[in-house]
Amino acid sequence: MLDEQFNFTEVRRKVISWENLTYEIPAGGSCFGERKQKTVLKNVSGVALPGELTAVMGPTGCGKSTLLNALAGRLHKVGVLSGEVLVNGALRADDFYGYSAYSLQDDALFGNLTVRETFWVVSHLRLPAGTSRQQRQSAVEELIKMMGLSGAADTYIGSSMRRGVSGGERKRAAIAVELISNPCILFLDEPTSGLDSFQAQSVLEALRGLAEMGRTVVIVIHQPRSSIFQMFDRLCVLSQGRALYMGVAAKSADHFAQIGFPCPQNFNTADFILDLVSIDSRTPESEANTAERVEKLARHFEEQSRDKMNNVEVQVEQPASQPPPKGRSIGTRRPGFFRQFGVLFWRSLRQNARNHVPNAITLVQSVLIAVLLGLIYQDIEMNQTGIKDRLGVLFFVTINTSMSAVFTIIQVFPAEKGIVSRERDSQTYSVAAYFASKYISEMPFKIFGPIVNGIILYWAVGLNPAAEAFFFFLLLLATLGLCAAAIGLAVGAWCPTQEVTFAVAPLIMIVFMLFGGFFIKVESLPTGSEWVAYLSPMLWGFVGVTTNDLRGLDGWECEPAASSNTSSAPGEQEDCNLVRECSTTGENILEKELDFAKYTRWEALMYLVLVGAGVLFVGYLGLVVTGNRYQPLSQERRFPRILSSRSRVAAGRS
Ligand SMILES: Nc1ncnc2c1ncn2[C@@H]1O[C@H](COP(=O)(O)OP(=O)(O)O)[C@@H](O)[C@H]1O
Numbered sequence: 001m002l003d004e005q006f007n008f009t010e011v012r013r014k015v016i017s018w019e020n021l022t023y024e025i026p027a028g029g030s031c032f033g034e035r036k037q038k039t040v041l042k043n044v045s046g047v048a049l050p051g052e053l054t055a056v057m058g059p060t061g062c063g064k065s066t067l068l069n070a071l072a073g074r075l076h077k078v079g080v081l082s083g084e085v086l087v088n089g090a091l092r093a094d095d096f097y098g099y100s101a102y103s104l105q106d107d108a109l110f111g112n113l114t115v116r117e118t119f120w121v122v123s124h125l126r127l128p129a130g131t132s133r134q135q136r137q138s139a140v141e142e143l144i145k146m147m148g149l150s151g152a153a154d155t156y157i158g159s160s161m162r163r164g165v166s167g168g169e170r171k172r173a174a175i176a177v178e179l180i181s182n183p184c185i186l187f188l189d190e191p192t193s194g195l196d197s198f199q200a201q202s203v204l205e206a207l208r209g210l211a212e213m214g215r216t217v218v219i220v221i222h223q224p225r226s227s228i229f230q231m232f233d234r235l236c237v238l239s240q241g242r243a244l245y246m247g248v249a250a251k252s253a254d255h256f257a258q259i260g261f262p263c264p265q266n267f268n269t270a271d272f273i274l275d276l277v278s279i280d281s282r283t284p285e286s287e288a289n290t291a292e293r294v295e296k297l298a299r300h301f302e303e304q305s306r307d308k309m310n311n312v313e314v315q316v317e318q319p320a321s322q323p324p325p326k327g328r329s330i331g332t333r334r335p336g337f338f339r340q341f342g343v344l345f346w347r348s349l350r351q352n353a354r355n356h357v358p359n360a361i362t363l364v365q366s367v368l369i370a371v372l373l374g375l376i377y378q379d380i381e382m383n384q385t386g387i388k389d390r391l392g393v394l395f396f397v398t399i400n401t402s403m404s405a406v407f408t409i410i411q412v413f414p415a416e417k418g419i420v421s422r423e424r425d426s427q428t429y430s431v432a433a434y435f436a437s438k439y440i441s442e443m444p445f446k447i448f449g450p451i452v453n454g455i456i457l458y459w460a461v462g463l464n465p466a467a468e469a470f471f472f473f474l475l476l477l478a479t480l481g482l483c484a485a486a487i488g489l490a491v492g493a494w495c496p497t498q499e500v501t502f503a504v505a506p507l508i509m510i511v512f513m514l515f516g517g518f519f520i521k522v523e524s525l526p527t528g529s530e531w532v533a534y535l536s537p538m539l540w541g542f543v544g545v546t547t548n549d550l551r552g553l554d555g556w557e558c559e560p561a562a563s564s565n566t567s568s569a570p571g572e573q574e575d576c577n578l579v580r581e582c583s584t585t586g587e588n589i590l591e592k593e594l595d596f597a598k599y600t601r602w603e604a605l606m607y608l609v610l611v612g613a614g615v616l617f618v619g620y621l622g623l624v625v626t627g628n629r630y631q632p633l634s635q636e637r638r639f640p641r642i643l644s645s646r647s648r649v650a651a652g653r654s
């Protein structure tokens with residue numbers, strides 16, 4: 001059994017039908033008045049059959065994606081959905097996500113992985129735990145072959161930073177990723193958008209192939225060319241949330257002709273239908289005319305729909321008589337935490353390590369900033385002015401290390417979060433496995449910049465010459481980088497978009513900087529606000545680098561003016577004050593200038609680790625809480641079940 005090859009051609013057959021789907025969302029409305037409702041879908045019914053390609057068409061904003069999301073169980077909890085979606089005549093249960101797959105317009109793929117590597121990762125995450133290495137390999141190779149990706153298998157997927165596979169190949173790879181668990185229902189939102197017509201054709205041919213194996217394929221498509229339109233078996237036409245046609249695609253032109261709108265000869269039927277059902281709001285008259293036409297088409301279809309639906313029954317095969325597919329005999333237990341962690345860690349490490357340009361920028365920045373600091377702060381003198389300079393450079397290093405770590409994370413994490421939230425939708429792995437692997441794989445990249453920076457600037461500026469102080473300084477900078485990276489992850493996890501993340505992260509860092517113990521001592525902060533300082537990694541980083549550098553570093557001279565005047569009689573009182581304020585030992589500086597004498601460097605390091613751990617936990621919670629929340633798959637019926645008896649017939653159950 002274990003050497004069994006993967007077979008993607010054996011698929012369970014599932015009829016998906018939907019009845020009276022109505023979706024209402026709260027819409028704008030006045031600030032004080034009652035909240036208005038917008039009806040996005042209105043009493044939409046239909047059916048998609050196994051072995052067929054069903055297309056949903058209609059003008060922009062007519063509710064196509066909403067319908068697809070409702071069918072796929074991925075409709076956000078924004079509005080109220082009523083009506084029913086049935087699979088083989090029964091309400092969907094949670095296992096629906098296991099046997100259906102959903103692919104969005106923008107592909108959730110990592111650009112720095114090759115096509116084969118991408119499939120390798122999903123084969124580890126999505127195939128059951130008992131799958132052998134040989135089976136995984138066979139599944140990956142089978143997918144490559146089935147989606148016509150043999151020529152591109154070892155090419156990078158590609159991103160804005162890296163040239164990769166073609167648009168069509170990328171789309172087919174994204175579809176293939178969803179196929180690894182051999183789903184029998186496929187939902188795709190605009191799989192051809194952004195592709196030229198040749199690439200679009202290649203994607204549709206692949207989808208047709210998948211349908212012909214027995215899958216139920218439902219796609220949303222905006223403007224198909226005629227050769228693509230001819231590939232559709234079934235068509236659902238929407239306008240303004242209402243169904244204007246649901247039936248055999250080849251008969252759609254006849255349907256509209258019967259109502260008095262014949263398609264001109266040699267005209268692309270898809271273009272004709274789209275023109276027919278679009279509202280033309282260029283002038284008030286054209287808007288009224290087209291709205292009236294849509295109303296007429298909708299009413300006509302409503303009257304006819306029952307008869308049309310009944311035609312469906314005759315054509316449906318008896319899915320219940322299908323034998324269960326053999327390929328799944330390895331069980332359905334999901335891979336455990338450690339396998340998930342391992343694979344995700346590998347993926348993240350690869351993704352980061354191959355980010356050559358950003359990595360090179362980090363290296364160059366670290367070197368340049370260190371050299372610049374060295375030039376500015378070389379020969380800091382051991383006197384009272386030198387103290388100010390030394391504290392300045394130490395605080396600058398603290399800021400630079402924290403800021404760089406936060407910004408490099410928030411540049412990439414929000415985009416990655418989008419991919420991850422979709423993978424989570426497919427129940428691919430746990431948040432804990434992802435978050436742990438993400439953070440740990442980031443570590444080398446977040447440590448490397450501060451270490452390079454620290455090594456150069458330490459000697460360029462001439463900080464404490466004791467060897468152990470040097471190594472502790474590097475340890476502190478690395479820990480500070482990791483703590484700041486945790487902040488970047490946490491902010492990214494909680495913020496809904498990259499824009500919000502870019503607004504929030506600098507704000508938080510500036511507050512932490514203000515409370516970092518350099519501009520104002522912690523004891524001078526307004527009562528009740530000290531806790532902000534204690535949460536600031538910059539404070540603990542600064543406490544660490546200063547105690548490490550200054551403790552035991554004595555022999556600070558008082559300013560010549562202050563020391564030479566101590567013996568002269570006039571102004572003696574004044575001079576005494578000056579002498580008393582003059583710090584001559586490192587301990588003095590920590591005490592008087594900073595109020596840090598009460599801490600040791602190890603305590604600072606420990607607090608830094610604690611703050612980092614706390615922030616990581618907050619970030620983890622953020623990912624858990626902000627995961628997609630969808631409408632429940634089955635809910636109380638609000639409308640009488642008019643079509644369900646038909647659906648049962650369709651499913652071969654009655
Ligand atoms: N979560 C939402 N919040 C606000 N408006 C929404 C939401 N979902 C859908 N809509 C509105 O519903 C209509 C249909 O959206 P959609 O299904 O995405 O259309 P399309 O046919 O272009 O895919 C649009 O007018 C859109 O603005």
Ligand SMILES: [Mg+2]
Nearest residue numbers: 064065066189
């Ligand atoms: Mg859409």
